[in-house]
Amino acid sequence: MTERIPASLRTEALEQLLTERGLVDPAVMDTFIANYETNVGPLNGARVVARAWVDPEYRARLLADATPAIKEVAWGGGANGEHIVVVENTPEVHNVVVCTLCSCYPWPVLGLPPSWYKDPAYRARVVREPRTVLAEMGLELGEDVEIVVRDSSSEVRWLVLPERPAGTEGLSEEELTALVTRDAMVGVAKVSAP
Amino acid sequence: MTNIADMSGTSGWGPVSPPDPDERPFAEPWERRAFAMTAFTMGRISGQNLDAFRYALARLDRSAYLDDGYYGRWLNAAELMLIESAILAPGAVDARARRNAGEDVVEPPAPEPARPDYAATAPGSLRRIDTPPAFVEGERVRALAVPPPGAGKLPGYVAGHPGVVDLVQPAHVLPDTHAVFRGENPQYVYTVRFASRELWGAASEEFSVTVELFESYLEKA
Structure with a gap:
């Protein structure tokens, strides 16, 4: 050889x-x-999240049928975004996204996937011990929080709508957009107040 | 699908890497070029498709899949598609790289292209079908015990296990046949929820996992 x-x-x-x-x-x-x-990066997803935080009617449309709702506020076309589903994280339920078979990721709203998402350790382990994996990544969830792992095994793509942090009531949509991180929209982090 | 690409539940990978919020899309300059060439290769250049690309990834050996990371495996899958469509001769890439490094290597001649005899009926993966979905939301189903061979996308860790249909998704082209140019055969896709202790045993953390499964991967539970 x-x-x-x-x-x-x-x-x-x-x-x-x-x-x-x-x-x-x-x-x-x-x-x-x-x-x-x-152009194709997590700023698109952050705009969607911030809009959903300030506009309840938009939030309802986004959770009901995300693909057209995303296109109302951000570029939502192109590869890896034909059919996007948005799920909401709450104090009771925490969603986290993975692709065990490759590294499928909602490119139009989050850009290309970060290295940890493509890492075999994340792909293999988050469907087996998500609470442990999230803790390793710095997110400690209470024992009473229900975890739902979303394995993107087809062309359906998942985007997490994170919880709006307390203490952000006075912020504008633009200021809120700046707080939203890629990691929170995959479900491995929460959004923090400034 | 049981191959190097199906990583779910496999062990020995160590801890996850902590996220770097400032990470850029590409770590090395060559990754940019490998990304773009693979994107162009899977359609226009090789005449293949996205499912064929995923199937090429799944057929790489362990070293070709892992050693050069994500864009390394893209590069290797692109080379495989180009060889299978007879755009490049086997060994042509290595021979050119060695010549570039000053070695006295003969490059194989370019073959007569043999792109697959295939044309998509529409862009993308979504298709409309006339039949109603076989399963409804809330219905108990079971994933096939034996994952479909070849390019099928039933992750091994849910094979044989019962779950509940959470959502009925639109019909998509079936990778099993689409990846090998034997037709689109669109089917409904179901978001099926599985309980962790059903998949991993009573000692597992308690959570649920949803997986998108094509209709033919499911039976009534």
Whole structure:
């Protein structure tokens, strides 16, 4: 067995081969990548959450049929977002999202998945011992809180509507948007007041 | 589905990594390029599809799946799809990388492309079907004891276990056949809730887990 070639060099080789054949255009790739580095990120999901916190009618629409409701306030199209379901975290019930079979994730509202979400330890363990895993990630839930793990095993994508933190009653929708984190929208954290 | 991609409940991975709120989408520059090339490969370049990509990931060996992380496995799945559609010859990527490193390696000639004879009936995975769903919300069901072979997406940890239908989701193309270009065969998808102690035994933490399962993966409980 010859020595394994580093992924960086194999990536470079593949790009050369495809470019020489006219199958990819590096400039088109640049544009595609830039979109995912700048536009497609958790700010979209945060806008949705903040709107749901300030507008009860919007919240009801979002929980009933999330995909069109998301498009009212944020870009919600593209890959990995054809059918999104939103579930609400409450003091009694805590939802947390995983994809055990790959790393399926609601790209239009959260961007590309963070490393811990793609990590075998998270994928393997959160469906087996979620309370322990959440504690390792810094979220200690009371014993009386019911945990529901959402394993995204098809093209359905899950987004968590976190609890609005106490003490944020006076904040504007824009200020609330800035508080909402990616981790809270996956269900491995709560949103904190500023 | 029982393969390297089906990680549910497997052990030996150690602790989870703590989230870094400031993490950027890509850790290394090559990951950006691997991401974009794979996205373009799975459709336009190889003539395959998203389910074929997932099936390519599931067929990687342990080293190809794990050693270079998420985008490493994307790169390896893209190479597999390109070889299977005869866009690239086996070994072409490694040969080019070795030549780039100054080794005296002969590169294999590009083969005659043989993209799958397949065209999607519509974009994406959602489809409308005329028949009503076989199961209703609140109904008790059981996941098949033996997961469908090949590209099927029944996670091994729920196989054979009873659960309750929480939600009936829209019909989606069936990965079992769509991934291998044998038709879309759309089916309803069900969000099925399982009790942790049913899956993992009486000593388990108490919680529930929902899994999206295609209609043909379920029977009445």
